[in-house]
Amino acid sequence: MNCPYCNKELEIDPIVFSNVAIYQKPVLAVTRCCSHGVIVGAVITYRVTEYTGTATEDDWGNPIKRKKSEDTKRTNT
């Protein structure tokens, strides 16, 4: 990530990123590369992948539909 001021590799105290991750609020910080003020905020992305474990309910207690192919696989092993 490049600095929006000097356009070199952005240098910020790592504690800034930890703080944003923990408190989930943007913060004002000074860059180490050129001492300008920047707002540092988190961009959250989500990854959804197929569940292949053996749980029968999700984390809220909703029943998980099992795939027919997995039932067959399980009885064969």
Ligand SMILES: [Zn+2]
């Ligand atoms: Zn800079």
